[in-house]
Amino acid sequence: MRKAALPGWLYILFLTLLATATDEFVIAGVLPALADDLEVSVSAAGQLVTVFAVVYAVGAPTLSVICERFAKRTVLLVGLLLFVMANVAAALAPGYWFLMGVRAAAALCAAVVASAAFATAAAGAPEGAQGRYLGVVTAGMTAALFSGVPLGSWLSGAFGWRVTFWLIAAVAAVAALGLLATAPAVPGGAPAPLRERLAPLRERAVLRLVTVTFLAASGGLMFYTYLGPYTAEVAGGSYGLLSFVLFLVGAAGLVGALLSGRAVDSWGPQRSLRRVLAGHAIALALAAGLVSSGIGNRYLLTAVIACWAAFAWALTPPVQGSVLAAVGPVSGMTALSLNISGLYLGTGVAAAVGGAAVGTLGVAYVPVAAAVLMTLAFLLSPAAPRAQRAATQTPDSTSVTA
Structure with a gap:
């Protein structure tokens, strides 16, 4: 249909x-x-x-x-x-x-x-x-x-x-x-009383997802923050190459976000979230392997970065869908805002941890550190309920008002 x-x-x-x-x-x-x-x-x-x-x-x-x-x-x-x-x-x-x-x-x-x-x-x-x-x-x-x-x-x-x-x-x-x-x-x-309105901020399921978002944002944005030095390390410091890579990140990220939304509708938010995190961790591991191998192939570099960008910007639809599934639509705005806070706090940590990695070990270790954080996010992410794994529709679709 x-x-x-x-x-x-x-x-x-x-x-x-x-x-x-x-x-x-x-x-x-x-x-x-x-x-x-x-x-x-x-x-x-x-x-x-x-x-x-x-x-x-x-x-x-x-x-x-x-x-x-x-x-x-x-x-x-x-x-x-x-x-x-x-x-x-x-x-x-x-x-x-x-x-x-x-x-x-x-x-x-x-x-x-x-x-x-x-x-x-x-x-x-x-x-x-x-x-x-x-x-x-x-x-x-x-x-x-x-x-x-x-x-x-x-x-x-x-x-x-x-x-x-x-x-x-x-x-x-x-x-x-x-x-x-x-x-x-x-x-x-x-x-409602303030205590009830603050309830989503005390939900263990919501806090777990916020932590997942924080770890994933820290890892993904760490790599993005130091993408320029990484590109120079792999394939030389051409301004034209970096400009193209930055454009590629945005274009691939846009495609990833749209495809991720469709995946949520097909597989459910939790299942989609785990797949996105797993793919993101693998892409970062590939980026780490590429810089360590010494292969300075620009085409291989752009392929790895495009893969990473698609997974990096595919995070929001499944994680936001998972948050809504945990609290329902009534308190959705409060819970979603808390998750956005996790994203922005992760942004701050990304720059600090990435800077420490560059200063002490070198830019080659940035994707390694990012992959570790992404793996932790994957391990902490909630598994899809058994009923969701057997179905093709999202578990919270009945709670959405037209």
Whole structure:
């Protein structure tokens, strides 16, 4: 039977996550120009990335507990409006500390918007299509790596770094208007005491999945962070080769996210999660073997990196689906936000552990350390229930409201 076409509002959520993810990553491409304009060092300007990630990680579960009882459409629209205002303020920032403050505000807004977007996609999906819908939203984050971020960096070089934030604000404004017209009605949770609203944060199943996400993000993003030195170690330090590799990561990651969503609908979230983690660990092991072998073949390098990227960005649909299966749709936004925190905390650990590996052992050991973390994530991931292994539909599909 032919699958139904995806609704327009899902593509608007894709655009929404494209805007918030671009806001997170784009600083890396404008650091020199920004630092020079604000008269600070490049390392100080780099702290704008750290602040965004830390505030995002802490703010996601905190604000989601507060926003859980509100309709998701309202949360999305208010969050996007504030996000637009924060990026306009960033574009007009008179100095470094002002920019730091509005970046923190943008991170809080992005955290709430992302949690509400995933919750809306899951709740608005028809039976048996939750993974596919989550995959499309995840693809918005992935697309930022090879569309929004390069475009923002180019605009910064051509017109100044402030134009980049005007662009992000404009895209988010368009997304807000689209959601105002098309977003499905997804009600918030019933009023409840704070203790009950915090219940997902105490669920052992949820905390286990958050730990899996943390370990997987630490391993996968460690390799991504040091992809430039790794590429140079394997096949020489050509700027053209690195640019192609970075584009390949985004393109393969986009495909991986979309295919992963379909896999969730076919195999169920837990089973898909274990397969993604296993494939990711194997891809990192291949990357470690390639750099150790001394084979400097560029075609083999790009094949290994494409394989790794597909598995790396395939993580979100099955892990988010597993979280929703553990708590149900009523507290889904809070649980999903906690999992997003695990992702961002893993990002911070990735840079630190990877830096220690490079400084003490060399870049060749980065994929080794990453593979170890990914293997731990696989070993900790929950096995699919017996009923799920025997079925082809997701176990939580009955809890999704159309």
